[in-house]
Amino acid sequence: MSCNTRVSSEMANEIVSEIFESGCPMLDESVEIEQPLCDSGLELRVSGYVRSMSQAVTLVLAVERLKRRSRKPIGSEFSDLDLLNILMEHVNEEHVDLKVFPDKESFARELSRRRADEPHSICDAEKKSWVLNELDGLPTELTAMMLQGPNISQQVTLSLSTYIPQTQPGVGQPVVLGIGSSDLFLSCSGPDDSPALELEMVQDRGDLKTIHTGSATVRFLFYKRDSGSTSSFESARFPGWFISTARNVERVRVTMCNGRTTAGRVTDFQVSRI
Incomplete structure (x- = not known):
């Protein structure tokens, strides 16, 4: 049986706040959270950009928490730490060494x-x-x-x-x-x-x-x-x-x-x- 109900505004605000408090400022004011099918979990629509892999991981963890609140926990379900370890084992954050070469002309002054x-x-x-x-x-x-x-x-x-x-x-x-x-x-x-x-x-x-x-x-x-x-x-x-x-x-x-x-x-x- 399907149920086309929307997640309550209180729950949406709680999840969005959780993302921001975790140091992931990647969402703008246009955020929509829907639950098209109760059996299929939740769909999270995000406006904005994910600026780093750590922010993406934070977002995934937040979604997983939201999903758990809408269904009965399963014994084999991954914990936050397990999910984080799995993601980080397969993804390496890109590091860029920035070298700045000053323009000598910019130092020519009186x-x-x-x-x-x-x-x-x-x-x-x-x-x-x-x-x-x-x-x-x-x-x-x-x-x-x-x-x-x-x-x-x-x-x-x-x-x-x-x-x-x-x-x-x-x-x-x-x-x-x-x-x-x-x-x-x-x-x-x-x-x-x-x-x-x-x-x-x-x-x-x-x-x-x-x-x-x-x-x-x-x-x-x-x-x-x-x-x-x-x-x-x-x-x-x-x-x-x-x-x-x-x-x-x-x-x-x-x-x-x-x-x-x-x-x-x-x-x-x-x-x-x-």
Whole structure:
């Protein structure tokens, strides 16, 4: 004997609520549940999309529960756990590894100076301080050496200016490094395979008020990356090249090196606000 009765609204609402509460937001407001034949079980019509296999399994379990409420339980009937195990043994959820390749052009932007000429002391991880060597007839050089007692006055005061915004997440704080109250600034330029650290004279500091990452002035820009009590300085113009000092050797020029762990070079510095 057939009976063309509809499932009560209370029962339909209960099942739909059960699906949503189980973390399966795949149904819209148009849901119709019918029972065309009592002997044939229930028919569930769903508007929307099943977004994952776990949602499909949740839906099947909900339908099975609804079916059981309309008929007498059978001893051999699958439990929720049995049905779930059977389904998952035969179906593997698809996993997709998403790799994001940033568009380099999206990082080409203008950086504005936020804080200018903040005085800092600087020494490398071996406690060697930066010192200016100014010899007659020779270009001024930046070297590193141990300083004690009255010689501490030879230590360079680093004039550090920070810029915003950060060009790429995780690369560090964009900074420009000057020498004390002078017009000398550190820059990195040269061929791609061997860029050099230079001391350049900048007569108008206003030229460094803004720096576009695609312009020539990007040679003055470094990324200050902090790690514990030390910091490293990576060239913005030459990624992977870091300011460094000679390991276990004094009075040697401060230069660039390729990589933070280059043999014989120190790339970690202690930088403190004065």
